[in-house]
Amino acid sequence: MESLRMVDLQGQYLAIKEEIDDALQRVISQSAFIRGPEVAAFEKELSEYLEGAFVVSVGNGTDALQIAMMAIGVGEGDEVITPSFTFIATAEAAALLGARPVFADIDPDTFNLNPACIEELITERTKAIVPVHLFGQSCEMDDLMEIAKRHGIAVIEDAAQGIGATYKGTRAGCIGDCGTLSFFPSKNLGAYGDGGAIVTHNPDLAERVRLVANHGSRKKYRNEIIGVNSRLDGMQAAILRVKLRYLEQYNTRRRQAADVYDELLSGCEGIERPFRSPEGTHVFHQYTIRVTESRGNARDTLSQKLSENNIPHALYYPVPLHRLPVFSDAANxxxxxxxxxxxxxAREVLSLPMHTELTMSQQRFIVETILVFAQEQE
Ligand SMILES: Cc1ncc(COP(=O)(O)O)c(C=O)c1O
Structure with missing residues (x-):
């Protein structure tokens, strides 16, 4: 069998090699390595994909969060509500700006911020709510937006894992005041290096975001505010332009692979398959199962068994942010x-290989090991 990978970037490249190689050659011929026509064209094409939202490309998804917060005015003494069950970038960006990360609990079905847990955490210092569309599924945005509007709080959607996902027909990232994206290589729309973007339907906010991302300057050597230097480079933009054309196909492929896992795992005792909200489309950045802990620490036993069989897998996320030394004991x-x-x-999740090149025989092999584990647990 072809070697199993958590993400198969090489296989994906080989399938579109000619287009990627041409795009890279174009950038080299133009010597437009920073900004330039490829970056402008990518922003325009991504804007078309995202229902006409303004798109400002930046260096990575973490920068995108920090820049979005700076543009919205998050600063010293403010509070930012975000989940604890996620990657650190959201809380980190808030802390870097001198704001206090305030963690809210998640919905057990979607793993996303639970709107019912937000309201009690709001104070007069709450400046922003940052929901994360984890694993490729949108948060329950209607309730969240209603709470944010009622309290006059900004919403920044972290759509790093959710590009292409929808909620009631609208793309993730396009519902709140703004959304942030990451083009980290393993993301559903992945560059061959770092990349990110901020998207918004608000033209004033878009302008402010662009200002912050470009040293606080609209005009060279006429800096207006303290900003940062964060930009997508020409090579990454050219690659992303090619891959954006395949994004819908890639996301469909991921959903099909998820369907196969769902079917193979159906009825497997002690394993809960990912919930799919009827409100939107899941784009399966990860296929994350729950190994229910009714029989002790079964998740870690399965993880060990998969490792023994050379089956790649990951625990996203084994330590909630509020348990990390940087935030526990109210640090930061x-x-x-x-x-x-x-x-x-955090005790039950386990993510299985998920990518556009996954084959049925690979998935069968993976699930066979899980079924043996489930039998051994009985
Ligand atoms: C939910 C989430 N937010 C933010 C980021 C940060 O993106 P980047 O690695 O491009 O800085 C990531 C991933 O890496 C992520 O998964």
Whole structure:
């Protein structure tokens, strides 16, 4: 069998090699390595994909979060509500700006921020709510937007894992005040290096984001505010232009692979398959199962068994942010409410290989090992 990988970037490249090689050659011929026509064309094409939103490309998804927060005015003493069951970037960006990360619990079905857990955490210092569309599924945005509007709080959607996902027909990242994207190579739309973007339907916010991302300057040597230097380079933009044309196909392929896992795992005792909200389209950045802990620490036993069989897998995320030394004991000003669902998820989740090149025989092989594990647990 072809070697199993968590993500198969090489296989994906080989399938579109000619187009990628041509695009890279074009950038080299133009010597337009920073900004330039490829970056402008990528921003325009991504804007078309995202229902006409303004797109400002930046260096990576973490920068995108920090720049979005700076543009919205998050600063010293403010509070930013975000999940604890996620990658650190959201809380990190808030802390870097002197704001206090405030962690809210998740919905056990979607693993996303639970709107019902947000309201009790709001204070007069709450400046932004940052929901994360984790694993490729949109958060329950209607309730969240209603709460944010009622309290006059900005919403920055972290759509790093959710590009292409929809919620009630709207693309993830295009519902709140703005959204942020990451083009890290393994993302659904991945560059061959770092990349990110901020998207918004608000022209004033788009202008402010562009200002912040470009040293606080609209005009060279006429800096207006303290900003940062964060930009997508020409090579990455040229690659992303090619891959954007395949994004819908890639996301469909991921959903098909998820269907296969769902079918093969159906009825498997002790394994819960990913929930798919009827409100939107899941783009399966990850296929994350729950190994229910009713029989002790079964998740870690399965993880060991998969490793023994050379089956790549990952634990996203084994330590909730509020348990990390940088935030626990209220370090960096962090605070949080009840974290029961977050803690449980961190003990139970396990992500299986998921990418556009995954084959049926690979998936069968992976699931066979899981079925043997489930039998051994009985
Ligand atoms: C949810 C989430 N937010 C933010 C980021 C940060 O993106 P980047 O690695 O491009 O800085 C990532 C991933 O890496 C992510 O998964």
């Amino acid at each position: 000003g962090a605070r949080w409410g009840s974290m029961a669902q977050t803690e449980k998820a």
